[in-house]
Amino acid sequence: MIEKSSEIRQGVAATILSVAALAGSIYGGKALDYREVFIPGTVINGVDAAEHTVAEMEELLGEYKLSVSFRDGEPVMIPGEAIGYHYVPDGNLDRLMKEQNPLMWFYGTRHTREFQIPEEKAYNEDKLVSILTDLPQMQEKNMISPEDAYLDYRDGKFVVVPEVEGTKLDPDKVVETVKASVSEEKESVVLEEADGIYSAPEVRKDDEELCRDEEQLNDLAGARIEYELPGGEKKVLDGPVLRDWLEVDDDGNYYRDDDLWDEHIADFVKELAEEADTVYKEHPFTTHYGDEILLPGKGYYGYKVEQSDERDRLWEELDENAQLTREPVYRRTEAADPDDNHGFGGDYVEVDLSVQHLWIYNDGEVVFETDIVSGLNDSEHRTPSGAFFAYDKKTDTVLRGDKQDDGEWGYETPVKYWIRLTDTGIGLHDANWRGSFGGNIWRWSGSHGCINCPTWAMPTIYDLVYTDMPVAVHYGE
Numbered sequence: 001m002i003e004k005s006s007e008i009r010q011g012v013a014a015t016i017l018s019v020a021a022l023a024g025s026i027y028g029g030k031a032l033d034y035r036e037v038f039i040p041g042t043v044i045n046g047v048d049a050a051e052h053t054v055a056e057m058e059e060l061l062g063e064y065k066l067s068v069s070f071r072d073g074e075p076v077m078i079p080g081e082a083i084g085y086h087y088v089p090d091g092n093l094d095r096l097m098k099e100q101n102p103l104m105w106f107y108g109t110r111h112t113r114e115f116q117i118p119e120e121k122a123y124n125e126d127k128l129v130s131i132l133t134d135l136p137q138m139q140e141k142n143m144i145s146p147e148d149a150y151l152d153y154r155d156g157k158f159v160v161v162p163e164v165e166g167t168k169l170d171p172d173k174v175v176e177t178v179k180a181s182v183s184e185e186k187e188s189v190v191l192e193e194a195d196g197i198y199s200a201p202e203v204r205k206d207d208e209e210l211c212r213d214e215e216q217l218n219d220l221a222g223a224r225i226e227y228e229l230p231g232g233e234k235k236v237l238d239g240p241v242l243r244d245w246l247e248v249d250d251d252g253n254y255y256r257d258d259d260l261w262d263e264h265i266a267d268f269v270k271e272l273a274e275e276a277d278t279v280y281k282e283h284p285f286t287t288h289y290g291d292e293i294l295l296p297g298k299g300y301y302g303y304k305v306e307q308s309d310e311r312d313r314l315w316e317e318l319d320e321n322a323q324l325t326r327e328p329v330y331r332r333t334e335a336a337d338p339d340d341n342h343g344f345g346g347d348y349v350e351v352d353l354s355v356q357h358l359w360i361y362n363d364g365e366v367v368f369e370t371d372i373v374s375g376l377n378d379s380e381h382r383t384p385s386g387a388f389f390a391y392d393k394k395t396d397t398v399l400r401g402d403k404q405d406d407g408e409w410g411y412e413t414p415v416k417y418w419i420r421l422t423d424t425g426i427g428l429h430d431a432n433w434r435g436s437f438g439g440n441i442w443r444w445s446g447s448h449g450c451i452n453c454p455t456w457a458m459p460t461i462y463d464l465v466y467t468d469m470p471v472a473v474h475y476g477e
Contacts, residue, residue, distance in 0.1 A: 034102035041108030044096065044115045050108070054093045061119060062087035067188035068178060070137040071167050071198060075188070078131060078178075084124035085182070092117040123182060132175050143168040148203035151213055153239040156224045156323050158217040160210050163201035173197045209252065216254040220246055222321035225314065227328055229276045230303050231338045237268060242318070265318070269310045276328050278302030283387040284342045285472050288350055288359055288366075293474060299386030300422070301470055302343070306331040335470050344470045349390075351451060353383055354476035356438045358428075358453070360464050368464055370457040371438030373431065376446030383449055384426060388471040391420035391427070393462065399429065401448060411448070416455070417462040421471055426450055428465075430458035 038049040038057070047060050064080030080086075096115055136142050146166035151158055173196055181189040191197050203210065221242035227235040245264040246254045279302040283295040310329040317324070336345030346364040351357075353374045360368040375383035397418050401410025420427040431452035434441075451473075453461060465471075 031102040031105055034100070034105050036097070038097065039100055039102060039105040039108040041110075041112045042096075042100070042115070043112055044093070045117060045119060054097055057093050058087045058089055062121065064121070064182075064185065066178070066182060066186065068132075068181075069188065069190040069192070070135075070169075071165065071192050073137060076135060076137075078128070080123070082131060083128040083182070084122075086122060088120040088122050090118065090120060121185065125179065128179065128182065129175055132178060133171065137167065137169070138171050138174065146199050146201040148201045149205040149207060149210060150203070151210055151217070156238065157222060158214050158239055160205050160207075160214050162205040163203065165201065166199065168199040169197050170199075212252075213254070217243055217246075219321075220254055220256055222323075223318045224323040225317055226325040227272065227276070228325060229328075230278055230334070230343070233275075235272060235275060237314075241268075262315075265311050265314055266307075269305070269307050269314065272310070272328055273305035273307055276303055276305050276330075278334065278343070279304045279332065285344065285387070285474065286342065287474070287476065288352065291476070293476070295387045295472060295474055296385050298384045299388040299473070300332075300391075301387035301389045302332065302334055303330055304332040305329065335468070344472065347466075348470040348472060349465060351471065351473045352476055353385065353442070353473065356440075356442060358451070358461075360461065362464070368457075368460055370454060370461070373434060373437050373452040374442045374446055375426075375449035377443045381446060381449050383447075383451060383473065384422070385474045388421040388473060390465050390467050390469045390471060391422065393420075393465070393467060394418045395462070399425070399450070417458045419462065419465055421451075421473070428453055428458075428461060430455045 037051050037053050038044075040050045042049040044057060045061060047057070049057050049060075052060065062080065062085060064085045066078045066080075067075045068078060069075045096117070132138060144164070144166040145168045147164035149163040150161050152161045153159075169191070173194070174191060177191060177194045177197060178189060217239065221239045223242065224236070224238040227237075229235055243254075245256075245261060247257050247260065248254055279300050281297040281302065283297070283299070283302065285293055285295050287293060305328045313329055334343035334345075335347065336343055340346075341348075341364070346361065348361050350359045350361070351372065351374075356372055356374065358370050358372050359366050375381040395417055397415060399411075399413045399415055399418065401412075404410055415429040415431075418427060418429045426449050428451045431447070432455045434452060434454075437452070437454055
């Protein structure tokens with residue numbers, strides 16, 4: 001029994017020795033793998049070196065890329081290999097490889113060993129400069145110059161328009177800054193944060209003078225009056241014009257000189273009247289026969305600005321900084337809008353002196369017509385043509401010519417009905433001394449200038465023609 005038990009113990013021992021020998025052989029064989037690579041747990045300058053050769057670690061330590069951020073654009077990535085960036089071997093990695101104990105490989109799977117060695121990096125500056133100078137952001141033609149903040153007039157008020165930073169830069173300073181970033185192994189560089197690279201506006205939106213001018217101009221010249229003129233045209237009086245009416249003191253402050261302000265208003269209203277008035281101006285007209293003609297600018301029919309009242313109203317509106325749209329203050333207006341029968345509307349009188357005939361229209365339809373006799377065809381008596389209106393109406397009155405040197409009237413003619421067209425005494429009236437009308441009578445036996453109408457027709461004409469009714473008189477021009 002004793003002999004058998006001893007044999008068993010010897011067998012177990014042999015087995016253990018065999019297993020130990022095998023394990024030692026395997027462990028030792030694994031250690032041989034770490035003669036030229038770093039063992040697990042090895043960290044060099046923050047880089048995991050496990051399983052890497054010295055040559056591989058030189059590549060890993062030489063890895064690099066730089067993000068360059070220009071203004072108003074995506075960052076530009078510059079890979080290290082594009083500029084020949086690399087780690088410069090100095091023997092430290094070889095030293096660490098020689099100093100490590102390959103048999104410690106298993107220990108390294110459980111524990112970390114960190115090493116810090118000096119690093120020297122190098123790159124090709126010419127390649128870096130070439131990459132930078134070829135970038136679109138570095139081309140002069142692509143750069144946007146900065147713009148100063150300024151005062152502008154928009155949507156009825158003065159506003160400070162902010163500055164524009166732009167993208168104009170100094171290429172040499174970009175290269176200098178990026179080189180420094182590479183040398184310092186920075187991962188990114190924001191060029192806008194570096195001093196002196198980008199050109200900058202000289203005046204910014206918070207400029208004291210700009211803000212002061214904005215406040216003063218909106219207070220003194222904040223009105224906006226939009227005038228609706230005949231024919232649909234517009235005339236605007238607003239900040240940019242009003243600013244020129246203001247004075248500026250020695251400190252650059254705007255102020256209003258009331259006397260000069262009044263002169264500016266008067267000049268503006270005069271200009272407004274010149275644009276809006278249609279009296280004494282040629283006036284388009286469609287004749288009874290459908291011809292489009294221009295009535296001579298001799299009549300008082302049309303638009304006429306009442307300049308005194310307009311000045312007073314405008315002064316008040318500017319004083320209140322009003323912003324509104326309106327018509328000028330008129331003394332006279334036309335019967336209809338310009339697009340309605342050229343402003344004559346549907347109710348009007350037409351006298352065609354070339355055919356010696358008169359028509360009265362109501363709602364665009366002829367309601368009455370008659371032959372007439374106009375002024376004698378000479379320079380003194382010829383009836384003026386133009387756009388007129390029924391100035392006033394009288395019955396049983398006496399028409400008188402010019403007063404003579406002896407104090408007597410040139411003529412005195414009683415009439416039953418009288419409709420004045422001009423302030424020089426031209427109008428429509430009955431002529432009971434005439435037995436016939438129309439034709440060419442006016443050429444050899446015309447009136448003193450008035451439009452003679454048959455006695456039977458004049459009562460109807462008088463009833464149909466109301467005060468201010470348009471009257472177009474023409475020679476069929």
